[in-house]
Amino acid sequence: MGSIGEEESSLLEVEQSLLQEVKLYAEDGSVDINGNSPLKDKTGNWKACPFIFANECCERLAYYGIAKNLITYFTNELHETNVSAARHVMTWQGTCYITPLIGALIADAYWGRYWTIACFSAIYFIGMVALTLSASVPGLKPAQCIGSICPPATTVQQAVLFFGLYLIALGTGGIKPCVSSFGADQFDHTDPSERVRKSSFFNWFYFSINVGAFVSSTVLVWIQENCGWELGFLIPTVFMGLATVSFFFGTPLYRFQKPRGSPITRVCQVLVAAYRKSKESQTLLFETMDRKIEHTDGYKKIFAL
Template identity: 70%
Template sequence: MLSLNKSSKLYTGDGSVDINGKPVLKQNTGNWRACPFILGTECCERLAYYGIATNLVSYLTVKLHQGNVSAAKNVTTWSGTCYLTPLIGAVLADAYWGRYWTIAAFSTIYFIGMCTLTLSASVPVFKPAECVGSVCPSATPAQYGVFFLGLYLIALGTGGIKPCVSSFGADQFDDTDPKERVKKGSFFNWFYFSINIGGLISCSLIVWIQDNAGWGLGFGIPALFMGIAIASFFSGTPLYRFQKPGGSPITRMSQVLVASFHKWNLEVPTDSSLLYETETSAIEGSRKIQHSVELK
């Protein structure tokens, strides 16, 4: 019994595994030792995203010579796409790939999109000629094609990063350990701080560079930071804790709805220790959420 208790303290209690699928030691993985790589990834990715999104209307009107209405429409459509693609990334992460490989795959797509966008703003053949007086030549279909290819690769890439990075950071803290559970709340404070730092740099320095030093450099710097984000993420691999994919989230959502309606009038004991709960979730790859009264 003593040996069993000692073993339980050495390993996480939430089913976490390493990159090879083996149980992980608490002392060597996760916790704050893994978080700087994840926070760095988020900060650089948000810097890259806002470095494109903040000044995109200006690029479309000034460099691609679109009208204000067309430019605003294109930016709105792209922005909306960026908020729809996380549905794809979330389903893939939960049901098939896991958060780590989803972030890795979509980050690569994101970086390719950033590089394509930088080329479209840097290489003369990929952008229309400058205005001469009041005459502004329109972009060719090929030039539009290269630009929008890069733009929508970014939209697809952000779909695998946005829903997974914060959850992957939360996976680094063992829910069954009271001390680590407290630290998880602190992680989210730093997570949103990282987002705001990336956004602040983009909305000030990057926008200034785009307006004053050129769009090639203004897009190239966010692309560089996206490359740094990928390097930061992969460099932390030996320290990460991984949760196995738990099957389709649609199935689990349906189970919650059915159980909620079925137990609508169920009397719950005031003493939570009297609740009958198994140690692990019935859904493979998932862990149970501890009982609370926060949603009463």
Template identity: 65%
Template sequence: MGFIQDDASLVEQALLQDEDRKQYTGDGSVDFKGRPVLKHNTGNWKACSFILGSECCERLAGYGIGINLVTYLTHKLHEGNVSAARTVSTWTGTYFITPLIGAVLADAYWGRYWTIAGFSIIYFIGMCTLTLFASIPGLNPVECSGSICPPATPTQYVVFFLGLYMIALGTGGIKACASSFGADQFDDTDSQERIKKGSFFNWFFFFINIGALVSITVIVWIQENAGWGLGFGIPTLFMGLAIGSFFLGTPLYRFQKPGGSPITRICQVVVASVRKRDLVVPEDSSLLYETLILEGTRKLEHTEELR
């Protein structure tokens, strides 16, 4: 009888431990203090609502500055069309290449949360600089007198480009991390949450387009009809709201720890591939020796496409 009771106790204990494990995420995510997170307290849509709201406001701010920039350069800084187009093209290229910096910093050192937070503040300072530049008469060139349009002074250009390129740098941490940080809020080991994650990306791009739509219609009209100070000030206000929304959700977020430099891991894969090029791989992928969770990464499913 004693053996039967011991076996029953062990089974009961195992069931309780299994039930307890199900209450926590299985993808290695932690809370703000680095502790394992309970599923019902964190992540999912209650955390993503802050991320989606933040992304909508950030996109409105970004497009509100960039979409009408050629007009501002030609009308206010008195640049020619060719020079203005070149300036905007250079800035746009920088705007889209800085996410490489944000991605490396997030994956290797800071994590996605702190990368978004730090770069958002840089972004906001750049927005404030441009708004002040457009609002304070002394920072802008003198208005045209007939066909004579005085060019901007070197000091005016320095202030303008400082704000503009701070925005380009700031977007690097947001573009690289916002969507993946939203994906972190869903546990890949939970089939129901995996389905929700697919819906998240649909909503993510929907909110991006909402922000862009408001910018290319309402914000552009305000800039051309109510003044550039107000036209830049409203996107700056929305960027402030984006930062506030992002920080408000902090207690609800799930965090993935940085997993080291991706460049190092790429080199490791290349070296391992060369060294093991003659190794016979079992047909059953379950026989491969590998870990289920790597810190700061998600395990990719096996595919037959690149054999």
């Protein structure tokens, strides 16, 4: 009897030690940079968040530092009419809001959030460099007006400018849909204490967005109009470079969720399955081996739509 009791107590100790060991690791399916289960005290949580906040703050500062005053740049520096400038800016901003669909699809289906943010941040930075060069290099911007004569931008000058702008639009499409979700990935939703921290994360995340937008809408706009567009575009370019570097610095601390396949594929599978089931008999649809489920016509209108 004594030996049995000792075996039971040793088994309990082993179980308790195993449970404690499990609690040391995140249990939400995430992995660390090496593909292993991440240790809670070394990855994720608030340790990883400053790098994400810095990335988002600098990215928003760079974006609004361009978008807020871009019509003025087109009219004053490229000598375009207000109508033409507004058309260019609205088309560019519309593209910035469409490209996140591409970024979200790539992140969910193929690359994951981390690599999507990393790659598109590099694209964003290249676009910022091209835009800054178009405003700084004499041969890449139109000559100054002489009296009422304002030479228009050449084809090459426009090509460099729009190359930079639309690289920025593509870059923001990879960052915008992923960075907030990537920040949420740093908190284990199976841990009650980390769930509470996740809600606080979003408060600080949107605070960082507003800080970047406020600085760009005030300080950068003033610099562009009073100190020159070269400096006005160079500053957000530097900040975008800092955003990219900051994001990479946090790599050892991040938790990563693996791609789970294209959501478009899953939606299509549901629609195809629903269509096929609609052709089957009611017996197959509403009966099981041990009970009969009452038929309803409540969803006919949904499928009719």
